[in-house]
Amino acid sequence: MRLDSEIRPEFETIVAGAGPAGIMAAIQAAQTGRVLLVDSSSLPRDKSCGGMIHEHARKGLDRIAKVPDELLLDPGHVNFRYWDWDRSIKKTTALRFLNVNRIAFDDWMLSLLPSNVEVVGSTSLVDFSQTPKGVTVSLKSNGSTQEVPCATLIGADGARSAVRRGLGVENVATYVTLQDFVTLDGAIEPFFDCIYMRDIGDDFAYAYVVPKGETAIIGSVFYPKTRRPHLKQDQCIDILRTKLPQLGDSVKREASVALHVRSVADVAPGQGRVLLAGEAGGFMSPTSGEGISYAINSGYCAGQAVATSGPDDRLAEYTRSTSAIAGNIRRKLRWLPIMESRTGKYVAGFVPTPIVSKITEGL
Ligand SMILES: Cc1cc2nc3c(=O)[nH]c(=O)nc-3n(C[C@H](O)[C@H](O)[C@H](O)COP(=O)(O)OP(=O)(O)OC[C@H]3O[C@@H](n4cnc5c(N)ncnc54)[C@H](O)[C@@H]3O)c2cc1C
Structure with a gap:
């Protein structure tokens, strides 16, 4: 697809970014004019x-469509499991996710857009x-x-x-x-494992391992400005293979970024x-x-603000309708000092599994 002369010049709304937030916003805004x-x-x-896909994302999507079963990989659902690698402590939680291929999921979301x-x-x-x-623009x-x-x-x-x-x-x-897609030389357990290990250093937040059909994802998350993350990811994968020899060769590596939200002031609904x-x-x-889920729900609110308010009132309506999401972020921020400290990570190993499960559901 490309920008060409077929595009008529006037739109009620322009949305920059066709991720879940932009798609959801466009679907809702289209109720009141061309987008x-x-x-x-x-694209895709x-x-x-x-x-x-978290339960909250699924519920947000239910307002427009049900996630089709065809998008689910093997296993279709995985429970979140906290794994203290060095102490071999595993805590399985009741928090359950749909397991999808993200390219196919985003493409499916694009297919939900109306013709205007x-x-x-x-x-x-x-x-x-x-x-x-x-x-x-x-x-x-x-x-x-x-x-x-x-207009907006x-x-x-x-x-x-x-x-x-x-x-x-x-x-922010x-x-x-960093994420590696690796081949599997044998099945791994059907969990979304979130792994904390000490050997990678203080700039390492956590790793995760998820089975994805014929492959598995090994991801590592590093704090901002971490140096030589690729070497650290190599080191992390080597360590993981000591207990998970089924993790085979890497067929693809991706480097990206994700928000490191540290204050509710990081939330900015817009201007004018x-x-x-x-x-x-x-x-x-x-x-x-x-x-x-945050993208889907805030995108929904942005599109609804366009659909239900005049151009001058949309920001106020959006700020009002996203105040619950901002409140949710504020509440979660209270856990960060504990979660990010070595002591907090150590103590988590002693907390009874049902309590870890309950806390995790709120994060
Ligand atoms: C490695 C990794 C793993 C993750 N795993 C999960 C997970 O398992 N579950 C989960 O819920 N979340 C996960 N996340 C977070 C999740 O992917 C994002 O929070 C979510 O996609 C945000 O949606 P969005 O619509 O706000 O932005 P994005 O999905 O980032 O979409 C933004 C879009 O804007 C486009 N764009 C950028 N600049 C411009 C521009 N100037 N003009 C036009 N377009 C532009 C980009 O090309 C992009 O397509 C993960 C993130 C990372 C990095």
Whole structure:
């Protein structure tokens, strides 16, 4: 798909970013006028992700469609398990996720868009300006730039949001993430294992291992500004193979970022006629790194604000409707000092499994 002369110049809403936040926002906003949804990637995109769909994401999606069974991998569901590697302590929780391939999931979400949403890939928002009457958005595609006016701009352009920067709001710091897709020389247990080990150093937050049909994902999450993360990921995989010899060769490695939310001030709903949804708005679990439900739910609120309010009232409506999400982030932030400290991680090993399970469900 590309930006070309077929695109008519006027849209009620322009959405930058065709992730779950942008798609959900576009679907809702389309109730009240034409929507242009652009993404700098070619579509369907390939977003680095564990593909773990939380119950809250599923419920958010239920408002428009049920996640089809065809999207589920083998195993279709996995429970979250906390694993203190060095002390060989495993705590299985009742927290259950749908296990999907993220490319297929995002492609399915795109298929839900109604016909009055024009979707254009390989097109980046490079700038915008707003007046009391509306927003003019500069979109770049194939080396040429086009100015497109709209009543409302929704920035759903992820962790390094150009829209957020354009409002003069600093982007949130980001974790460095690495994911390897490895072959499996034998089955591994059907869990979403979240693994804490001490040997990788203090800039290592945690690793995760999830079976994905014929392959498994091995992910590592590092605190912002970690140096040589690729070497640390190699080291982590070597250590994991000592107890999980089924983890075979890496067939693909991805490097990405995810929000490192540290304050409720990181949440920024927007300014004037510009709304920020999903990671662009700082909406993500600060404790679990789960972001799809936050993207879906904040995107829904942004699109609903467009559908139910006049252009001048949309930001106020969006701020009101996302206040519960901001409150949820504020509550989760209270756990961070415990979760990130060596002592907290050590003590977790002594906490009875049903209590760990209960706490994890709230993160
Ligand atoms: C390694 C990793 C594993 C993860 N695993 C999970 C998981 O298992 N479960 C879970 O719930 N969450 C997970 N997350 C988090 C989750 O993927 C994100 O929080 C979620 O995708 C955010 O959705 P979004 O719509 O806000 O942004 P994104 O999905 O990041 O989409 C933003 C889109 O904006 C586009 N874009 C960027 N700049 C521009 C621009 N200037 N103009 C136009 N388009 C632009 C990008 O190409 C991108 O497609 C993971 C994240 C990482 C990095």
